[in-house]
Amino acid sequence: MKGYNFAYLDEQTKRMIRRTLLKAVAIPGHQVPFGSREMPLPYGWGTGGIQVTAAILGATDVLKVIDQGADDTTNAVSIRRFFARTAGVATTTATADATVIQTRHRIPEKQLREDQIIVYQVPQPEPLFRLEPSRVETKRMHGLADYGLMHVKLYEDVSRFGQISISYDYPVMVNERYLMSPSPIPAFDNPKMDMMPALQLFGAGREKRIYAIPPWTRVKSLDFDDHPFRTINAPHPCGLCGATDSYLDEVVTDDKGGRLYVCSDTDHCAERRAAGHVGTDGFQAAAE
């Protein structure tokens, strides 16, 4: 596209982000500050993820963008189109065909490969921010690996509710050193981060932080011996494809209590339906 550098950002900015990314990979889970730029979309729409993607993207990359698992929502479509125009890269909705996947709040159901990079959009990179408002203090806590505060919060959950009541943005320990926010992915996705073959990069635009998890790195969801971490599966199969092992969205279909449960990962669901899997609401949905 005329008037823009390849992938929108100028080379000076890319170098700065690239240096930050290398530090982030070398210190898994540590939030590295960077000079976040103003982007042509508001904070909260993935400015951090976009800057990371722009800094790594090359002409031969194939980009997939998902928003809560879906390829066809406004945010995902806009960002995909943004890079198609400013970088001229090929885009896809198929997880297996992508080399770079930018995501808001989900990890694809399909296991990622070594030759793929997943870029997370992060609204709040500091896992301790609800417990300690001071950045100076949380930085010190990370420096000392002093995470007692988070354990107390989990303990209070157990004593009040009988279980740890965090369903998304569930805190993890990376490489047994840094407490990290996995971004607001459902706790259902947390186990996928552990020993993932793909490189995981996290960009927080408003908060101006970048962090990373190298491939094949231990990522442990915080828990207690007598209250082990467990994921919560909706007790339904997907209404369209019948999948019982995927993360489901609840869709209200009428004002009489009607509900449809469908895969949040649209590519996963479409692929299963193309392969002939049909859920209980499948035919009906196809007919409409």
Added chain:
Amino acid sequence: MTPGFADPVADAQSCFRAVLEAMSRPGRVQSVRGVTAPAPLCDAAAAVLLTLVDHETPLWLDPAAEAARPWIAFHTGAPTDGASFAMALSLPDLDTLPTGTDEMPETSATVILQVTSLTTGPAYILDGPGLREPATLHVTGLPGDFASIWQRNHALFPRGIDLILCAGNTLTALPRSVSVKEA
């Protein structure tokens, strides 16, 4: 003076992805393209300098590589009053370089070290994040006691130096998170 990257945007991107891949999967050897290095630097070291170094990053240059100073100054504009990066032809004393602080470990130096070969020579066993199982790396051009020097650096984690090894047009990396043993 030789020019910088033939295609500055695409070559810098491809070199960066090689370094990112090397840093993510320590010891895996990558290749770079697009630049003819000034003596005495190898092509990979020159490409890494063009990709990562600019006027915001002070560079310490090995006196043995003094002949390349005009080229580096012209193409990167890097100041010389510090060491965000160090360009070395032999491993410098790591104790003289910044290793960052516990709260800001990212303020440490990255050493770009030019070696003779990344395929022959003494074998080192690497282990840590990025490696599914311990990997073997052959390097010609590291000091004899490199494994013990590196273990001291690794023990500082999360502080510590990150190392980018360059030979010819190939490179690999040792982030501070990786441990190194002699095979």
